[in-house]
Amino acid sequence: MAVQPLFVGAVGLGMGLAVNAATGTSHWPGPLEWIRQHPWQAAGILVALSVGYRAVQLWRNRNGQVYELLPGIVPAAPAWTVERAETAAVVREVMRASKQGGAVGITTAVHGAGGFGKTTLARLVCTDRKVRRRFGDQVYWVTVGWGTRSRTEIAEVIVEVARLVAGDATRFDDPMRAGAHLGSLLGRARRPVLLVLDDVWEQSQLDPFLLGAPNCVRLVTTRVRNLLPSGTASVLVDRLTGPQAKAVLSTDLPGLPDDLIVRLVAACGSWALMLRLANRWIVGMDRTGVDTAKHSRMLLSLLEAGPTAVNRVGETAEIADPARRNAMVQASVQASLDLLPHGTADRFMELGAFAPDDPIPIPLLARLWQAAGLDEVATRQVCEDLERLALLTLDSSHGGAVLLHDVLHGYARAALGDAGRRAVSRRLVLAIEAGLPAIEPLRLSEPQPRVAWWRLDQAGDGYLLDHIVEHLQQAGDTEQAFAVAKDLRWIDVRARQRGPAAPMSDLTRIGTLEAAHRAAALERITHLLAPAEPADAVTDTLHSYLQPLPAWRDQADALAEQKCDRARLINAWPPPDLASTALVRVLTGHTRSVLALAISPDGTWLASGAADKTIRIWDPATGKSTAVLHGHTSYVLGVIIGRDGGILVTNGGHDRTVRVWDAATGKATAVLRGDGKIMAVALSPDGTWIATADENGTVRLWETTTGAATTVLEPEILIMSLAISTDGAWLAGTGDGGGLWIWDRSNPASAVTLDYAGPEHEVSTSSDGMWSATTTRSAFAYTTCVSHHVTGASATVMEDSVGDVSQCAISPDGAWIATASRSWTDFNVRIWDTALIAGKTASTAGSHGEGISAMAVSPDGTWLVTGHGDGTARIRDLTTGRIRTALGQHDRDIFHRAFTALAVSPDGAWIATLGGAGTVRVWNPTTGRATALDERARAVAFGPDGIWIAAADNEGPAQVWNRSTGAGIAILNVHDSSVAAVAVSPDGGRLVVAAYGETTWIWDLAAGKVSATLENRGQATAAVAVSPDSTWIATVGRTDRMIRIWNMSGHCVAAVRTDGELTSVAWGKDLFVGGAHGVYCYRFVPGRSDLPR
Incomplete structure (x- = not known):
């Protein structure tokens, strides 16, 4: 470790000085004489300081404040490089930036020109002795390039950098979020970091790399001088x-x-x-x-x-x-x-048909040039000849590749022309197709791929996977390019190869409206397609969320009908958490939950506040964050924009302040300080006064410019949200008990009340002052209601199954609405098209109480019992969807959970429920009567004969009781941790016990021992179930939102990821899973290798 030599050296130095001073007689100069006279005290102080420093380093390590990055690899400068004065200038600026923070730019004196030696100069800087001493091996090289243009491609580059820097493979489809994640990794480095960004062309390529990590110096090479941030030291590279x-x-x-x-x-x-x-x-x-x-x-x-x-x-x-x-x-x-020999010039020009700034594998060139009579040996000789003349660069790794300087690539591309590039790409496509297997077409009416492009080798054919769609288009075969890009098998392979951003990029490249719609559908689920264990979970998740959509349904159904070697989970019902097609764009950049937002009067920008204590200004058309405002010391709970767009008002909540900002400059012009947490804020239409509501139940009116409180209102309710009418004559507020209150500003004692069922979180008013929009939370959906102030009529206009919609704002023309979630895992702002929202219906299997927290299916599969957050259990007919019976209430635990588990006896005559407070009750579903068995349990299951019940408590052991007498039969000491769930196999041979940690045990009841262990790799299990044939086990993840199927040997054979928290599982004819968004239903299909022989 870096501090280890310092620690040892300090101790050694201290002891050496002490011995030297104690044995010497000569006077020492200045303050050192004190050390000579008090040698052992001085040594003790030095050692104590060294030990203290070491202790601080260990504490920082333990708390994740420092991070050991992987060593960087920087390309060496070519041997012919000459010393340049600019090298010393760049080194000087890099060293300065390492102390003060910031970036350094290397650009050309000739605007837009390449080939001046920017890249070579940057390589020389990286090998400079001063730079190496300052940054050590934490110097990293990133080639961006002209070809990295789309948001998804930029995100892919950043993700790859994070992997090389820290071994972190977290996937992102948004470049700003990827950049923020990379910044957090670099920011935890033990010493300063130098990140070289070579060949940057656009602002969108650079911005994500500038996020976070004040200890990181960014060295940028670009031919676009005005690209660099203001204040960046820039060194011009001229002739x-x-x-x-x-x-x-x-x-x-x-x-x-x-x-x-x-x-x-x-x-x-x-x-x-x-x-x-x-x-x-x-x-x-x-x-x-x-x-x-x-x-x-x-x-x-x-x-x-x-x-x-x-x-x-x-x-x-x-x-x-x-x-x-x-x-x-x-x-x-x-x-x-x-x-060079005859024909070599043609081979060089053909390189212009390939993608710029991307190494071209030599074996791929050999397949292309085979038509010109060159085998692989001859191809390599041609490449060597071209490299000798500096026309390309050779890379000997991974079988060999060539790379053209962008100036030379541009020349070859222009010389080849459109017709030449079309001919080269056509030959390349035909050569590759000849080596791929043909496919049996699916029963579809639309065009399909001619060959199995998804069978390309992910390791050896990376270039083709990245660019074959582009080459198909360049060859003039746009129909085939689209057929490949929209094929689910291709999308699956691309998502695994480069992350979900890659297949989105392929579809976007097609350029048609249908391809854009398909890319949008894919974009809505990219966060679900991160790498998983098992790897095939990405495939099943992809099919699960695209199959319900008309554009994908026929293809997904046809693939589901095909026999497969592996086990699969296939939709029996559409997932309840499908994203709405009204979702236009997701704005990402905040690093914690978005808690507030507002739209500018002209609709051209919006502002959001978040739990990361910042306010961001956005361009909703591009999704780009244009400014970040700092100042609040707590979560930003409210954001308001003045009617003229000139001022911005933000609520710091727990920091007890409201800040007024100049929207143009981003500077705070006033700070209003309250007596408690600010619950709500509203700004008058003319911008002259502000209304606030605090946690003490007080509503205050303030002058915007002076910050003085002019009026105090004291309603009898705790106001959670405020809005002011367009003429400033009345004030509207929502209370924590539900409903909308409207006060006349001139007579606060009188108020109009409009009631709703359920607590409102936020209120906004329309531009004409005639209606308001309020957000309300219900069981599965979080809805936004529109209320007319004169008639009091209301109608639900949209539902968001993504999370708790706590904020909403209406565009000036009412054409779109922006919403934000209070979920601690959702950091985004959503923009909804009101024309598409109208008439949208609620999703499947809803709830009449609160969210489903437990669920079980009857043995004959005709009814389902669900436990709800309000403490009641309901029996639902699966044929009609209607509720047959409602059972009595359970008490809630400290987490407000009324149910944690349900079980149905094999004959359907009894239902066992486990309440949040730990009580096990056995119910007669006909009479509704119950018997209590235990007051401490956390999981429960019936034996197959219905005579005994298994349960487990927080202390660990699983216990078995006689249902009728309540007498204990057995205690199974499988572990020492708290139990999350238990399940009994229908044949009575096994008891499955899942802990709150990462482990689930399969207990062989006959042998009295654990027969297998399910390792969930650090993810807690919420519930378990056993298949009707006692062959398979289903687990649902508490934190990773994964549904997994295991065999009895403890091997995970199939999985699917969902978009919401999962709480329960039951296995009848189909697999039912309950969660925060509703009921999921899947058909489990074993693979051919799993079937009995």
Whole structure:
């Protein structure tokens, strides 16, 4: 560890000084004389300080404040590199930034030009002795490139950087969230970090990398000067100086005449790229034994007077002109290609058909060039020849690959032309298709892939997986490109290879409206497609959430009908947590839950406040965060924008302050300080006064400019939300007991009350003052209600199954509504199209009480019993969906859970319920009468004969009772931790006991011992169930929202991820799972390898 040598050295130094001082007699200079006179005290102080420092380091390690990053790998600078004055300037700025924070830019003096040596310069900086001493091996290189343009592609790059830096494989489809995550990893590093961002082209590529990590210096190379953040130290890289240019041109050419060097340098414009190409051309001629000077003059004539000449004789090339730069590249490249065998020039130009800034595998080139008579050996020879002339770079790893400088790639691409690129891509597609298996078409009316593109090797064919859709389009086969991009098998492979952002990028590339709709559907579930265990859970989750959608249904159903080697979970019902199609866009960037939002009067921007104590300004059209405001010391619970869009008012809640901001500058202009937590805030239409409600039940009116309280209202209720009418004449508020209150500002004693069932969280008023929107929480859906102030009529207009909708705001024209969730796992703002929201109905299997927390199915599969948060249990007919019987109430536990488990006897004559307070009751479903058995249990299950019941309590042991007498039969000491759930196999042979931790045990009742253990890899289990044939076990994850199927040997054979918290499971003909969003129902299909032989 880095502090270990310091600790040992300090102790050694202290002891050495002590011994030296104790045995010496000479006076020491200055304050050191005190050390000589008191050697052992001085040694003790030094050692104590060292031990204290070491203790602080250990404490920081234990609390996750520091992080051991993986060593970085930086590409070495080429051997021909020359020293440049700019190197020292960049090193100086990097060292300064390592102390003060910030970024450093390397850009070109010629706007938009490449090939000046920015990348080479950055490599030299990374190997500088001062830089290495400061940053150690925590120097990381990221090549962004022109080809990384879409949000999903940028996110993929950031995710890969996080993996290389910290071994963190967390997937993100949003670049800002990925960047924030990377920033948090870098910010925990033990020492400063240098992150090199090479070849950045756009602001959207750079912004995510700038988030967080004040200990990280970002070194950015770009040809776009105005891309760098304000205040960034920028070093311009211009033409090489005379001596530098001569050194590059003369590499490996010691005998070149000086006058010829001077003229060639001038003809190349002292442009590093051109000088390197010229040097390699001359060296290539020199190796053939010809007169070097003679052929150097030949190259000079091409540049000065040949058919592609761009300069007058003796004139220095004007490289600021793009046309002249292109002509120079053409002349130099053509001269180099003339040195190579016939046909090699064509092979070089064909590289322009490939994606820029991405290594091209040599085996892939061999398949393409096979039509030109080249085998793999010949292909590698061509690549080596081109590399010798500096026309490409060779990478020997992973079977070999080539990479073109973007200037040379641009030249080859332009020279090839549209028709040439189409022809090359067509040949490439045909060559690859020939090596892939044909597929049996699904019973679909739409076009399907010709071959199984998803059978490409993920390790060896990474380029093809990333770009085959692009090559199909470039080949003119757009129909086949779309057929591949929308195939669920392809999407599955791409999601596993690069994360869910990759198949979205493929669909977006198609450019049609249908492809955009499909990409949008995929985007709504990308957070569910993160890597899982087992890996095939991604496949089943993908199919589960796309199968209910009309565009995907036929394909998903056809694939479900196919026989499969592995076990699967297939929808029997649509998932209750499907995202609404009214969801237009998700704005991501906050690192904790979004608690407040507001829309600007013109609808062009919105502001959000979050539990991360920040306020963000957003462009809803692009999804980009344009500003972040800091100042609150607690969660931001409210945000209001003035009618003219000039001011912003925010509520800090627990910090007891309301802040007023200038929306243009982002500066706070006033701070209003209250006596308690601020529960609600409203701003008058003219922006001159503010209303607040605090936790003490007081409503105050304040002047915006002075911050003085002018009026105090004292209603008899605790106001949770406030809104002011458009004329400022009345004030509306919602209380914690439900309902909407409206006060006349001139007469606060009189109020109009509109009642609703359920507590309101937030209220907003329409621009005409005639209606309000309030958010209300119910059992599964969180709804927004619209209320008319004159008639009092209300109607539910939208439901969000994602989480507790606690905030809403209406656009000025009423065309869209923004909502935010109070869920501690949902950090997003959602924008809803009101035209699409209208008429949307509630989802499946709802609840008449509170959320379902426990569930069991009758033995014949005709009815379902559910336990609800209000303490009641209900028996529901599965045919009609109606409730047959309601059972009595259980008391809740400290977490307000009324039920934690339910079980039905094998004959359906009895129902066992386990209350949140630990009480086990056995009910007669007909009479509704109950018998209590135990007061401490946490899980319960019937034996197959209905005579005995198994339960377990917080102390660990599972117990078995006689149902009729209540007498104990057995105690099974399987573990020492708290029990979450128990289940008995229908054949009576096994008892499954799940702990609140990561382990579930299978107890063999006949043998009296554990026969297998289910390891859930750190994820707590909420409930368990055994299949009717006693062959399989189902578990539902408490924290990972996963439903898993296990065999009796403890191997997980299938899984699916859901979008909500899971609480219960029951297995009848189908598998039923209860959760915060409703009831999930799946059909479990064993794989061919699982079937009896």
